[in-house]
Ligand SMILES: NC(=O)C1=CN([C@@H]2O[C@H](COP(=O)(O)OP(=O)(O)OC[C@H]3O[C@@H](n4cnc5c(N)ncnc54)[C@H](O)[C@@H]3O)[C@@H](O)[C@H]2O)C=CC1
């Protein structure tokens with residue numbers, strides 16, 4: 001951690017600052033960015049927890065706003081030194097329409113870029129996703145790949161399509177002249193599946209397990225590896241790269257970085273059991289009971305039901321053809337690019353990340369313990 005005697009003169013804006021990742025970024029900035037004077041937290045829905053942050057040495061400004069509204073974004077960005085753009089519509093379950101996903105993720109990102117250009121903000125960090133690369137719809141494995149690994153990225157689903165488009169916009173904006181004549185410096189971070197305190201899908205699996213009498217049923221072969229990264233380390237990577245964008249603009253500007261740490265390579269379900277197991281759930285092997293073709297059939301049935309029921313209600317289960325394909329295709333990263341470019345080392349060990357996540361699950365209401 002840098003010296004606490006440093007002058008506090010920097011203004012940061014975090015869009016999506018009340019989301020799962022955003023909250024960790026906000027808290028991490030307050031803990032680990034000693035030059036911070038004001039932290040603007042911009043979100044469609046503000047969290048009540050923001051209030052408790054307003055008593056420290058940093059001015060925390062909560063801004064209820066919508067990234068699709070250019071004027072709201074411009075007002076929030078004006079005067080900020082750094083923008084961390086984490087707001088996004090994370091939907092692979094068919095809850096939102098493709099148009100809405102595009103509007104929030106692509107138009108929202110355009111608005112952030114234009115606001116930086118118009119107001120003279122020079123540093124922009126974009127929270128992208130592994131999904132801009134894959135897994136692709138052909139089911140090709142991406143095994144311990146890095147940022148330079150060739151891979152046929154084929155996007156059909158609205159979410160990865162939107163993240164890929166937004167990421168491209170951010171990278172293309174690197175070097176654009178902002179108000180005042182200096183160049184914009186941008187980069188994109190690509191987390192794999194994030195886990196940790198506040199992870200909604202982990203919460204869903206936990207409650208599903210409780211409803212099923214403490215059991216979850218294996219649907220994905222244990223041999224399929226799915227990349228995961230602890231939310232605290234993803235937040236730390238954002239804070240670090242934001243700090244280094246000015247000093248290392250030539251190296252970091254226009255670059256993409258996978259988010260990684262020491263979390264083990266496992267299947268999606270086996271990884272979840274690292275936390276859900278100690279909280280009283282067990283994973284029941286069902287390969288003979290539920291062969292892959294049956295899961296595909298169930299996933300297709302869910303998609304059909306979603307479509308049929310749409311006029312009446314929103315039916316959006318976790319299992320659909322897209323989520324099944326993602327969970328069933330190996331996608332893991334092995335890279336040190338962030339370490340080489342801006343000195344990133346995970347702040348939280350695997351043991352620490354695991355313990356924190358287990359404690360959070362245990363603290364949930366209705367624990368199976
Ligand atoms: N959860 C994951 O495993 C991964 C997430 N990501 C990316 O990380 C970012 C954060 O994701 P999460 O924290 O998981 O999602 P989240 O849904 O918890 O957080 C997103 C936040 O953005 C806000 N938001 C949504 N629409 C908005 C709008 N129109 N205007 C202003 N704010 C808006 C939401 O209110 C929410 O607080 C997203 O950009 C997502 O694409 C990337 C890789 C993996």
Ligand SMILES: C[C@@H](CO)CCC[C@@H](C)[C@H]1CC[C@H]2[C@@H]3[C@H](O)CC4=CC(=O)CC[C@]4(C)[C@H]3CC[C@]12C
Pocket residue numbers: 090092128129130131192193194201219220268269318319322323324326327
């Ligand atoms: C087949 C089911 C039986 O248990 C399991 C279904 C699990 C899925 C809901 C998840 C499997 C992989 C997840 C995605 C992955 O981690 C990559 C992601 C990156 C993002 O940017 C957003 C979230 C997500 C798409 C994530 C969503 C949930 C899964 C599909």
